[in-house]
Amino acid sequence: MAETEFQRRTDIGPPHYEQFLPPVIKKNYGKWDYHEILEAGVMVHVAESGDKLWSVRVGTPRLMGITTIREFADLADKYCDGYVRWTSRNNVEFLLTDSSKIEPLKKDVQALGFPVGGLGNRISNIVHTQGWVHCHSSASDASGVVKAVMDKLYPYFVGEKDLPAKMRVAYACCLNMCGAVHCSDIAILGVHTKAPVVNHNDLPKMCEIPTLVASCPTGAIRPATVDGKPSVEIEEAQCMYCGNCYTVCPACTINNAKTDGVSIWVGGKVSDARSTPKFSKLVVPFLPNTPPRWPEVVDAVVKIVEVYAANARKHERMGEWIDRVGWPKFFELTGFEFTKYHIDDFKHAGETFLRTAALRQ
């Protein structure tokens, strides 16, 4: 290995943000007066000083090569004096002080193959995890499902179709939820449905048994001797398929090509506007993995979006609409089957049972 000419340093932390702020932001920092959304991907912020800042929001696939990042940098040089930012949902924002640059910038961005949109009562970019691109415990791919879903939801991003309120869709490829999807209007979640399979031959060579036993959150893994060799046994009824054991011991395989798949949840939100934050609730317990385009998942998501768009009132998020009309109506309108899997059986499950006779008949 060649000696590096660079002197490493530790504990320096991130660079200070101020050096990356465009002059108009430095000047008006903390002194913005109001903003207006002008179109699906363009908004203007007006400062107390009267200065105006136009933001053009651009959707990305999150997984990007340096070639594309350099292309974005070229555009930011051409239009934005060399400044650019990303949002919390993997969108790029180009910041302009001259509104005459909006249209040429949009044209250049679209020519590169990237959509402008996602603001206001629209579907913003899907936040998601690594999936089969890079994760060991993924029950499905992330980027592929997201791409297939966003191809269909594209009109709701670019503003060809509007919604009653904003909509946040999120994807996580297993219950660990690196994407923390559990408070999204629509959450797509990869699920394992079977306990890990133990390779008793490899286990003693690859894994420390005490660490493996300790890794199980439900205590389902016990030391055992199999064919005279030290190994473990798994109480399958106790397993909730988290994959933690697979993380510490590759001989406990959680991934299963036949029984892994995708579930769909709806009605979560994180903002406090109108109603308090909510968890997403189960709609579809399992759909099989059908790469490359997961048509069953795409159809289910589109169905949910369309039924919501046709029935919710202005400003009503998915969960607020369902709270108003009731879950029986939601299942009736969307046509999804309600099963025993929809009834919670984890701790505090009883809090989700309906305990009133006041029902829509």
Added chain:
Amino acid sequence: MTVTKRKTPLLDELEKGPWPSFVKEIKKEAAHNAMANDVLGILERSYEDHISHWKHGGLVGVMGYGGGVIGRYCDLPDEFPNVKEFHTYRINQPSAWFYTTKVLRHLCDIWEKHGSGLTNFHGSTGDIVFLGSSTEALEPCFAELSAEREDMPSFDLGGSGSNMRTPSCCVGPARCEWAMYDTLEACYDITQTFQDELHRPFFPYKYKFKFAGCPNDCVASIARSDCSVIGTWKDDIRVDAAKVKEYAANGVDIQTEIVDLCPTSCMAWDGNTLDIDNSNCVRCMHCINVMPKALKPGLERGAVILIGAKAPIIGGALLSSVFVPFLEMEPPFDDLKELTEAIWDLWGEHGKNRERVGEFIQRVGLGNFLDEIGLEPIPQMVMHPRTNPYIFFEDELEEDEA
């Protein structure tokens, strides 16, 4: 570098359609990078097999750090030798993800030299993610990122494992009129203050901070961080009555869109004047969101501190709950740091392995937890007082005192 082009009929299907394609992104790098080309190959294999071909890696990282690099190996090293080792760097992003093109190109150049050329802008916690490095390349890449330079800022790694994870924040006062405190500075200050806790895992499990400037919570802090800092205000909503009328004239139905949707029914509209009972307002942001020119948050500003959000693993998903109903958020944020250290001391000593602080609080009881860290119980912390009468009374009610 010349790279043999792979046949990827399944992935090619994901180049179609209007949304930008991650397959195109991988292919662009695969044309000249052998690692990216093998990612393409192994991903196509996953699409054939319906299963991931990655294994979690044991201990890899840079010297002196316990976090910041996620070890990853593939289970088909003979077929895809260039991704035999394919580790991930988490690089601590600047507050609110602002960049100059100069620094972006600098990061691209380093990554072109040392890795696959593939990135996430950004990972779920907020870091810049460099996807795919060999074990050998880890140290030189880190040295090049962190070295002191005259003309370029240096970068450090983010968190992974049982440590403080990389804090993140919303766009805040940089470009939002609703930022009730300086989220960028709070995020930067907390990150710098707790560098040791960020890089060296010695907690029971991860601990996340997210800084949201207002209750719209654009960084999902209440769902995704052990410590959620959410901006709010104490005084009255500022009303520009003329602008309210302007919104009404331009098609906003003040009664149905504003008044009827107020969660505490603290507003009234007589067709002329919007009346707000501020003493009953919970600062939910709805009316301000709909009429940003006419209604603005008050000027006595700070944040609500909520603790304990997490995803399902292990004991079920939690949202953060109220600890401090109003905290002034002025640098150097001493009160937040003091609260944080008190929480870490208690949870660090008594938390079980892989027990998030929210789960720990449920196990020991919020009341006991508050006792230990020295916060008074107040009604803002609960939806309602307990309904069950199984109260564990403490020694203060001795018979002879009753």
